Amino acid sequence: MQRFDGKTVIVTGGGGGIGGATCRRLASEGAKVAVFDMNLDAAEKVAADIRGNGGQAAAFACDITDRAQVDAAVAAAQTQLGPIAVLVNNAGWDVFKPFLKTVPAEWEKLIAINLTGALHMLHAVLPGMVERKYGRIVNVASDAARGGSSGEAVYSACKGGLVALSKTLAREHARQSITVNVVCPGPTDTALLAGVAEGARDPAKLIEAFKSAIPLGRLGQGDDLASAIAFFGSDDAGFVTGQVLSVSGG
Ligand code: NAD
Numbered sequence: 001m002q003r004f005d006g007k008t009v010i011v012t013g014g015g016g017g018i019g020g021a022t023c024r025r026l027a028s029e030g031a032k033v034a035v036f037d038m039n040l041d042a043a044e045k046v047a048a049d050i051r052g053n054g055g056q057a058a059a060f061a062c063d064i065t066d067r068a069q070v071d072a073a074v075a076a077a078q079t080q081l082g083p084i085a086v087l088v089n090n091a092g093w094d095v096f097k098p099f100l101k102t103v104p105a106e107w108e109k110l111i112a113i114n115l116t117g118a119l120h121m122l123h124a125v126l127p128g129m130v131e132r133k134y135g136r137i138v139n140v141a142s143d144a145a146r147g148g149s150s151g152e153a154v155y156s157a158c159k160g161g162l163v164a165l166s167k168t169l170a171r172e173h174a175r176q177s178i179t180v181n182v183v184c185p186g187p188t189d190t191a192l193l194a195g196v197a198e199g200a201r202d203p204a205k206l207i208e209a210f211k212s213a214i215p216l217g218r219l220g221q222g223d224d225l226a227s228a229i230a231f232f233g234s235d236d237a238g239f240v241t242g243q244v245l246s247v248s249g250g
Helices: 017-028 040-052 067-081 104-132 153-176 191-198 203-212 222-233
Strands: 008-012 032-037 056-061 084-089 135-140 178-185 244-247
Touching (some): 008 017, 017 040, 017 084, 032 040, 032 067, 067 084, 104 135, 104 178, 135 222, 153 178, 178 222
Parallel strands (some): 008 032, 008 084, 178 244
16 A cells, blocks of 8 residues: 555646656655646656556646636546545746846746646635545745745745745644645756756856755755655645745755
8 A cells, every 4th residue: 555545636837847756756656646737748748657657647738827727627637537635736937036127027927827826726626625624735835935035036925925825724724634734945956947047147156056055965856855745745744734844955
């Protein structure tokens, strides 16, 4: 018996670095994985890898900023894979520049993806969890939400909002056996980090600076985050809710 046998999970941004590693980890522990991503090709690739390794997964095109797409993809995932037991709100986007150089269109995009997108997913998935009196929600924020991060003002604000939202939902839904926890990555070796570095004058130098500030001396890898997400998503963490865990090398 594995931790996720018979459980259906949704991972948003499942075609990306941390999301892909999480989908693979959960599938390897028995989950039926709905890989949600606005990049359907990336989601299909992760789902195909999982099926190729004997697991169960299907890809769903879903831009989480669009409520109609979220509702349609959640309904399709439930029809194909069964009622959702675990939701991992992982999709995210960042832009690296000083606050005074950012423009409102960038804030709106950051807020739409990093905060409103999670709200859409939660509003679509939570009612079923409430009805079934069971759910595991794992929200992927960032260490930027905890300590601030120069060049990531609005992103930090969104992720801080996600932390506060998680703590509140943990209280509101505890009596329905729904847990809500947060994983905060530090700099992690994915396309998002490469994109963030591109915003700097010297991208390689910025990555090096991130790395040298990490006590454990290396960037995070998708699997580092997948382990923590799997813990919060499993019944090993059944008595843990409203918590925030940094997975950032110290
Ligand atoms: P990534 O770029 O590899 O993956 C992000 C995925 O999200 C991509 O597949 C992308 O297509 C998808 N996505 C973006 N906007 C979307 C939308 N509107 N609808 C649906 N899917 C969308 O990045 P990652 O590093 O794996 O990021 C995963 C999470 O970790 C994000 O929430 C990010 O903010 C957070 N995070 C990452 C780092 C890091 O250093 N990589 C640090 C802190 C937090």
